[in-house]
Amino acid sequence: MATPTPTPATADEPAGRPAVPLWTRDFRYYFTARLVSLLGDAMLPVALMYGVVSLGYGASGVGYVLASQMLPLAVFVLFGGVLADRFTPRRMMIGADALRLLVQGCAAASFAVGHPPLWLLMGLAALSGTATAAFQPGVASVVPQVAVDLQRANATLRIAEAIATMGGPTLAALLLAVGDVATVLALDAGTFAVSGLCLLMLRLAPVPRPARKASTWRNLVEGWHEFRSRTWLWAVIVVWVVNGLVAFGPIRPVTTVLVTGAYGAAGLGAVWTAFGAGNVLGGLLGVRLRPARPLAAGATAMLVWALMPLSNALALPLWGRAACFAAGGAAWAFWSVMWATSVQSHVPGEVLNRVYAYDVAGSLIAFPAGQALAGPVSELLGARTAQTASAVVATASFVVLLLVRAVRTLPRADRPRPAAAPAPEPADA
Structure with a gap:
């Protein structure tokens, strides 16, 4: 096997700091x-x-x-x-x-x-x-x-x-x-x-690609096998599907109804602005904190997300809801950093796009259903009761995720896993 030319993704790194500046x-x-x-x-x-x-x-x-x-x-x-x-x-x-x-x-x-x-x-x-x-x-x-x-x-x-x-x-x-x-x-x-x-x-270095003669179906199947073989990967997507239906999908439409009814459009804007500010904080924490078990740290942080539907269920005053949405936004962003870094560093480059596509499909498939069901379920159970269920399911699902050994023990990897057998390809022009 030819030795790959070092690139920004494979160059050696001094301990504790990147070999080259980020920018x-x-x-x-x-x-x-x-x-x-x-x-x-x-x-x-x-x-x-x-x-x-x-x-x-x-x-x-x-x-x-x-x-x-x-x-x-x-x-x-x-x-x-x-x-x-x-x-x-x-x-x-x-x-x-x-x-x-x-x-x-x-x-x-x-x-x-x-x-x-x-x-x-x-x-x-x-x-x-x-x-x-x-x-x-x-x-x-x-x-x-x-x-x-x-x-x-x-x-x-x-x-x-x-x-x-x-x-x-x-x-x-x-x-x-x-x-x-x-x-x-x-x-x-x-x-x-x-x-x-x-x-x-x-200006990107060449990356390994699947054989062009392979059929689309075969490439899809190969991506599925790579996805299925990683327990930590599919376990997260299962949890995301459940929460997409019960928690993540309904949160926006139900919050719109509850907050707008109590505080008007300005209140709704304040709540989601707080969520965005929390996202910034979570991103900054992602820059600073480098846990040895990133998925475990991210899943633990996501327990805080349940404060968002809980604040709706308890009908907290506007400042209380905004604080809970800010905390939930920080948890969401910190998880996103831990998750993206884990996927990029533990999945070989030649299958990463296909594996990530299964990740996106699994993550998204339940969101529209959750959004569509939010109204009927809220009318049937009451919006605050439905949000209580969302908070309970979100908390329980991330506790279960932390009980999965493959998630709890997945180690930190600062560099992408090298490809097994890079095929010669022209540079990506």
């Missing part, structure tokens, strides 16, 4: 691509939901459009993982950004020139979801190629996501106040152009 040329471009793209993603729901309602399609129309985007993402993300391993994630991500630029440009034009029909908005949302399915698998596998210190890089990206999550809706609201839906959608389209250009500027 290398490639990481700066990748960080910019993610920050701008995430900012656009955070703006889009506000503009789209406002636009759909203003057209007279009501809450059902909003649900149809959001479902039209989520369903293709959940269905096609596995194929996105196969194609990313075959053609490199960067090419897939650039292509996805180009498609989303076109889709959001068409959506902006449809609002600018008239009254777009619901079927058109649903179709554009479906194309956007399909493009996201092609983009998402590469998010995990590019990080080891642009950064030495995976945990620090993931934490920094998580902070950027938190900032975008807080700033995006506010920016969208300001633009809607002085402009219209078409303006926000056009700006969102521009974020994908910036993201694609930044990704195009990356």
